Amino acid sequence: MYLRLSEEQKMVQQTIRKFVEKELIPLENEVLRNERAGKPGLSQEKLKELQIKAKESGFWGINTPAEFGGAELGQMMMAIVLMEVSKTFVPFKFGGTADNILYYANEEQKKKYLIPTINGEKKSCFAMTEPDAGSDTRNIKMMAVKDGNEWVLNGEKTFITGGNEADFVMVIAITDKEKHQSSGRDGVTCFIVDREMGWKSEYIDTMGEWGPAGLVFDNVRVPEENILGEINGGYNLGLEWIGFARWIVGARAIGSAERLLQMAIDYAKERKTFGKPIAERQAIQWQIADSAVEIEAAKWLVLNAAFTLDNGEDNRHLASIAKLYGSNMGNNVVDRVLQIHGGIGYTRELPIERWYREARLWRIYDGTDEIQRMIIARNLIKGNVKIGQFM
Incomplete structure (x- = not known):
């Protein structure tokens, strides 16, 4: 080690x-x-x-x-x-x-989608979340019905990152209703769908600068050769996409928190109250110390999740831990940094308020806090992960 x-x-x-x-x-x-x-x-x-x-x-x-x-x-x-x-x-x-699951494309799909995406000639997005189906995939309602050598897609997706700019979407839809109803996982397939095939996007206004899209599919016809991976194999692709994205959220939170903490330290050394810099006040020092400890802890959780993936091992449990702790750490740090800056931290003169709004999203997208806790607890209760084991 x-x-x-x-x-x-x-x-x-x-x-x-x-x-x-x-x-x-x-x-x-x-x-x-x-x-x-x-x-x-x-x-x-x-x-x-x-x-x-x-x-x-x-x-x-x-x-x-x-x-x-x-x-x-x-x-x-x-x-x-x-x-x-x-x-x-x-x-x-x-x-x-390019998105990690796009590497599952066959040779023709790689020429048409993967390589142009890598070269910056095309933009993609991934769509699984629906108005009534976030982390609960049992509630997915978008249907894909076979018609000759095409599939006809109907339904909506929501909160899709990059959906307004994408040239094509990798979208999850039900292809076997009976299988899906029985398990909530099986019976769904991932399709590569060009925008020109007919789906539409609309901007969703949020409290932060993240501009996700709502996607609408109204009798969108997709050729069979646009199935990504295997028929009814979409759930595993979705898990792989989300699993990769989860620890990434933790990594982003760490970088932002480190910059914010340095801003707080610099300001605390300059700002004086009652004749002394507030950096000499215990209340400020504890907030700085707590932030530094939490950042360091989050950093090793994220690096461990990434290291595990590099070694070809299943990192989903670690990714959930890194996402849960990292996103909450980021929220804690930006809140303390705003508090240390006082009123000026709440103004738009400094970018702290912008980070504050962005940080609140980290605890929601790519699996909420509650979903991460459910996954972590379930793995422990079922014995998939043992307490005290190195991972």
Whole structure:
């Protein structure tokens, strides 16, 4: 057991950190102005410019297999990169990537969807959540009915990240109603559906800057060759997509919390009350100390979940732990940081209020707190995971 980053990992971490400090953080005021005017935080032109700069530094397809032109650095490195990038709220993603389940595509689908997505020529989204079916997949109602060599899809999906911009969606629909009703898991299939096939999206207004979409399918006809994976095998694909996304939420919370905590420390050393910096007040010191401890704990939970995945092991239990603790840690830290700043922290003069609104979402999407607790408890009660075992 060696609980330290390798020299290569440290080098990548420092390079990403410098990129964030030099290229992204200076854009924060511009992003805030755009968002408050109801515009996208960054234009597509600016995003592409940043991605080109990142690519020139060697960061393209960080976790994409080498056969598709990626760096294939692994999940641990992905976690470290996300922690650094999340130290800013500038909406930037390194290019050259695709959703993990899109790699299950057959050769024709890879040519048509996977490779163009990796190259940045197409955008995708994943859709499983419905108005009455979030984490409870038994309530999925979208139907796919076979008609010749096509499937006809009818139904709605909601809170779909990237749904307004996507060129195609990987959508879960019921293909065997009887199987689905009996188990709540079987009888669903994942389809790759181009926007031009007829589905529509509409923007959902939220309290934060996250702009999810509602998707509507009204007799959308999808050719049989657009089935992703196997018929009635959509549930496992959905689990794999969500399982990957869960510990990612924890990684993002860590990066944001580290930046926020540094803001609080800097402010506490400058702000004076009754003749002394508030950094000398025990009440402030305890909030800083508690935040630092929670960040460190979340960091190792996330890295453990990523390490387990790198080793080809099932990390779903660890991913739920990392997501539950990490998202709550992020909420705790941003709340303390706002409290330390007092009234000015509540204003839009500082970005704390923006992070405050964003952080509240971490405890909801990709599985709520309650769902993570249910999964963790169920694994322990059923004996799938033993107390005290190393994972």
